[in-house]
Amino acid sequence: MRKLTWFNVTSLTLGFAFLYLPMVILVIYSFNASKLVTVWAGFSTKWYAELFQNQAFLDAAWVTLRVAVVSSTFATILGTMAAYVMVRAGRFYGRTLFSGMIYAPLVMPEVITGLSLLLLFIGIGLDRGILTIVLAHTTFSMCYVSVVVSSRLVSFDQSLEEAALDLGCSPWQAFRLVTLPIIAPAVISGWLLAFTLSLDDLVIASFTSGPSATTLPMKIWSSVRLGVNPQINALSTIMIAIVTVGVITASLISKRASVRALEDEQAAART
Amino acid sequence: MAQTVFEPWNDPDAKPIIQFKNVTKRFGDFTAIDDLTIDIYEREFFALLGPSGCGKTTMMRMLAGFETPTDGTILLQGKDIAPISPNKRAVNMMFQSYALFPHLSVWENIAFGLKRDKMAKDQIAARVDEMLRLTRLEKFARRKPHQISGGQRQRVALARSLAKAPKLLLLDEPLGALDKKLRQDTQFELMDIQEKTGTTFVIVTHDQEEAMTVASRVAVMDHGKIIQVATPAEIYETPNSTYVADFIGDVNLIEGRAEQDGDKVRVAWAEGQPAIVGTTTRQFDKGQTCHFAIRPEKVAITATKPENIANAVKGKIHDIAYLGNISTYHVALPNGHMIKAQAANNRRLSRRSFTWEDDVWLSWTDTAGVLLER
Ligand SMILES: Nc1ncnc2c1ncn2[C@@H]1O[C@H](COP(=O)(O)OP(=O)(O)O)[C@@H](O)[C@H]1O
Ligand SMILES: [Mg+2]
Numbered sequence: 001m002r003k004l005t006w007f008n009v010t011s012l013t014l015g016f017a018f019l020y021l022p023m024v025i026l027v028i029y030s031f032n033a034s035k036l037v038t039v040w041a042g043f044s045t046k047w048y049a050e051l052f053q054n055q056a057f058l059d060a061a062w063v064t065l066r067v068a069v070v071s072s073t074f075a076t077i078l079g080t081m082a083a084y085v086m087v088r089a090g091r092f093y094g095r096t097l098f099s100g101m102i103y104a105p106l107v108m109p110e111v112i113t114g115l116s117l118l119l120l121f122i123g124i125g126l127d128r129g130i131l132t133i134v135l136a137h138t139t140f141s142m143c144y145v146s147v148v149v150s151s152r153l154v155s156f157d158q159s160l161e162e163a164a165l166d167l168g169c170s171p172w173q174a175f176r177l178v179t180l181p182i183i184a185p186a187v188i189s190g191w192l193l194a195f196t197l198s199l200d201d202l203v204i205a206s207f208t209s210g211p212s213a214t215t216l217p218m219k220i221w222s223s224v225r226l227g228v229n230p231q232i233n234a235l236s237t238i239m240i241a242i243v244t245v246g247v248i249t250a251s252l253i254s255k256r257a258s259v260r261a262l263e264d265e266q267a268a269a270r271t
Numbered sequence: 272m273a274q275t276v277f278e279p280w281n282d283p284d285a286k287p288i289i290q291f292k293n294v295t296k297r298f299g300d301f302t303a304i305d306d307l308t309i310d311i312y313e314r315e316f317f318a319l320l321g322p323s324g325c326g327k328t329t330m331m332r333m334l335a336g337f338e339t340p341t342d343g344t345i346l347l348q349g350k351d352i353a354p355i356s357p358n359k360r361a362v363n364m365m366f367q368s369y370a371l372f373p374h375l376s377v378w379e380n381i382a383f384g385l386k387r388d389k390m391a392k393d394q395i396a397a398r399v400d401e402m403l404r405l406t407r408l409e410k411f412a413r414r415k416p417h418q419i420s421g422g423q424r425q426r427v428a429l430a431r432s433l434a435k436a437p438k439l440l441l442l443d444e445p446l447g448a449l450d451k452k453l454r455q456d457t458q459f460e461l462m463d464i465q466e467k468t469g470t471t472f473v474i475v476t477h478d479q480e481e482a483m484t485v486a487s488r489v490a491v492m493d494h495g496k497i498i499q500v501a502t503p504a505e506i507y508e509t510p511n512s513t514y515v516a517d518f519i520g521d522v523n524l525i526e527g528r529a530e531q532d533g534d535k536v537r538v539a540w541a542e543g544q545p546a547i548v549g550t551t552t553r554q555f556d557k558g559q560t561c562h563f564a565i566r567p568e569k570v571a572i573t574a575t576k577p578e579n580i581a582n583a584v585k586g587k588i589h590d591i592a593y594l595g596n597i598s599t600y601h602v603a604l605p606n607g608h609m610i611k612a613q614a615a616n617n618r619r620l621s622r623r624s625f626t627w628e629d630d631v632w633l634s635w636t637d638t639a640g641v642l643l644e645r
Contacts, residue, residue, distance in 0.1 A: 162337055163370035165357045167384030167435065177383075181374045263417065 023240060030233035037228050047234040057235060060219035064199060067130060067215060071137035072194035078138065079145025079194075080187055084175070086146070087153040105143045113140055114207030121208060128210030136208040137198040144197060145190035148254065152186035185257030192250035196243045277487060279312035286349070288313045288439060288471050289334065294343035296329055296495075303329045305495035306343070316465050316472045318482035320518070321492030327475040328367065329495075331441045334473070335364045347439070358387075363437040367444045367475075369428040371416040377427050378403070378412040384435045402430040405464060422453050429461075433468065442474040446481065458484050479519050483507070491515045507566075513643055516564040521599070523570070523610050525563040529555035529642070536642055538563050541606050548581040551642040565640030570612035572600055572625065573632045581637035586610065588629045600625065602633055 004012075030048075034041030051057060086099050105113060117136045118128075126132055156179070164174035180187070202217040209215065214222075216239065220232055279285035287310035296304040303326045311317045319327045332338040333345060336357030344351050352360060363384070371380050381402050385395045403409045406426040411419050416427065425445060432440055445461070446454045462485050465472050476482050482489045483503040490500045491514075499511045510516035513524055525547065527540030536555055537546040540563070547563050555561055576583055589609065590601040593616075600612045612633055618624075625631060 157368065157370065159366050159368050159370040160372060162335075162357070163364075163366055163372070164383075165337075166335055166362075166364050167431070168358045168387035170358060173387070178372055182372075 026233055027237045030237040047230040051231045051234045060214050060216045063213050064216040067133050068195050068198040071134045071198050072191050074138040075142040075145050075194040076191040079142040080149050083146040083150035083153055087150050102143050102146055105140050110203040114204040118207045129212045132208045133205050136204050141194035141197045144193050148190040149186050152183050185253050189250035189254035192246050196246040285312055287311055288348055290346040292344045294340045297341045303495050307497055313471055314469055316485055316487045318486035318489045319475045320482040320489050323477055325492045326495040328443055331443050331475060334441055335362055336360050361438045363432040363435055364441040365428050365432040365445050369424055371427055373416055377414055380427055381431045381434050402434050406430040422449055439471045444475050491518055509641055512645055513562050521567050523565050529559045529561040530557055531555045548637045549640050549642050550638045562643040563640050564643055567599055567611040567613040569635055569639040571634050572612040572614055576632045577634045580634045583632055583634040585632055588625055588627055
């Protein structure tokens with residue numbers, strides 16, 4: 001182990017303080033007994049208790065959860081299909097354009113994605129509500145899934161699929177019985193990524209939701225405008241926890257399992 | 272004991288299992304297989320031999336259905352296989368990389384193809400066990416591919432491709448990853464399995480010894496063309512070109528001008544050296560450029576000039592390669608030409624007859640070599 005110099009220690013501390021101090025303060029104040037956000041009055045979990053009594057928040061949480069599960073599932077299916085086509089189909093007419101277009105939403109400002117989806121939904125006369133949020137989230141998170149899955153597919157030994165075909169599989173069976181089980185860790189971590197993206201999205205949800213559907217981030221945003229309230233701190237702490245667990249699990253799964261799968265595959269290919 | 276010789280290629284009534292008819296395969300403007308025509312017969316152990324990149328794998332992949340010929344047709348038992356997708360062909364392939372499924376156990380890998388055929392459960396189990404016994408893998412059935420050795424993995428790949436009892440088994444450099452000893456054992460194992468199952472094997476290799484050991488016939492390829500197809504002995508004894516002669520085993524090649532008299536040919540090849548006398552069934556024009564090819568073991572090495580032999584030249588030993596059972600002598604002729612001669616080491620090394628810088632005589636009969644046009 002190299003020893004850290006005082007300079008390194010300082011920059012590390014400053015950097016992490018900059019990143020995490022706001023969140024740490026938020027988490028601490030969610031356990032504050034006082035109603036005033038800026039005055040510490042001892043430890044309490046009462047805001048959490050109150051939060052679980054607040055029907056408006058619970059409704060919003062339920063909407064968010066449903067949107068996240070459904071949209072991340074669709075995004076995973078579509079994103080995996082797109083990744084498969086891009087990695088496997090070889091050169092076809094318009095391939096560069098297609099792959100560019102799949103990755104474009106990664107760098108597209110959310111406001112623009114949201115606005116264009118809003119215009120589309122109005123244009124085709126679709127009532128805004130849960131369905132439109134699900135569609136919007138699927139659209140913007142599938143490109144993340146396809147990035148994760150295609151990076152795994154690139155290192156996938158294609159002769160495994162050919163062997164499956166050779167042994168009598170249809171192309172769909174070869175995908176389901178050989179490819180999918182082997183790339184499963186990447187697909188799962190893609191799903192988790194899409195899930196957390198959907199969970200904390202405010203901008204696109206605001207553009208595409210209607211009066212009947214309010215997601216949790218939207219609810220938090222609108223109540224904060226009326227003044228910060230310790231319940232919000234509690235809620236935010238829970239969301240931070242969920243997102244953290246989601247992201248860490250996703251990266252652990254994709255790292256560990258894909259490293260292991262790759263080792264297996266290489267070991268199987270050669271001594 | 273009278274034994275019928277297995278030579279379907281000489282039997283005009285024999286029906287080939289595979290026929291390549293003027294098959295060409297191009298990748299872009301690169302021609303990987305060039306107007307290739309060949310028949311392969313049932314129960315043959317057919318070897319494709321050639322340097323890396325000459326199109327061996329491409330031929331296999333066309334048989335398995337992963338590539339389609341650009342031109343020409345491939346027939347399997349008389350039927351054009353072009354419209355049949357890979358999963359419907361009665362052909363199985365053992366991949367160069369083995370391509371074992373890493374998420375399945377050895378048992379499941381072997382059962383994989385059988386399950387696709389909707390075979391009954393107990394029948395699958397019986398067949399898999401039979402394959403495990405054949406390839407001596409019973410003890411490893413529950414292991415995953417990464418938990419067994421390279422040689423075992425290679426046998427799993429073989430068992431998996433044999434399990435469906437294909438009419439034709441394609442083996443793409445199956446022994447490439449094994450060390451020499453294991454490789455020789457496995458070669459005999461393969462021949463044994465081929466005989467037991469009666470499957471037609473087409474094996475790809477770039478190892479000429481391997482091809483000679485296992486094959487009933489060998490096709491020597493170069494740049495997408497088959498240069499010669501014959502039994503291993505014919506390929507070795509009567510190569511049809513300097514390319515084949517040079518590719519299989521060790522050979523002395525001498526270029527000269529021919530002068531034919533009946534079945535005898537005199538080859539004038541160097542100033543001040545007597546013409547080489549050889550025998551041929553071909554016709555050479557007077558003065559035509561030809562190549563005389565002779566294997567080192569057919570060149571005798573003696574201290575004095577032998578009597579009554581068609582060809583004898585004098586030289587000096589330049590180098591000796593000691594290979595244990597035999598030694599190869601590199602003998603320099605006065606004009607600088609080098610000729611290799613091989614002799615069995617039937618005496619101890621310390622009592623060897625010749626050593627460096629010795630003057631020796633090289634000699635061979637007029638039927639020991641072959642005369643080639645190119
Ligand atoms: N899919 C492909 N696209 C372009 N060129 C290819 C492809 N497959 C093979 N080739 C070329 O065809 C030639 C023959 O390849 P291959 O049949 O694999 O040779 P080998 O005899 O070593 O098995 C090589 O030069 C290779 O680069
Ligand atoms: Mg090859």
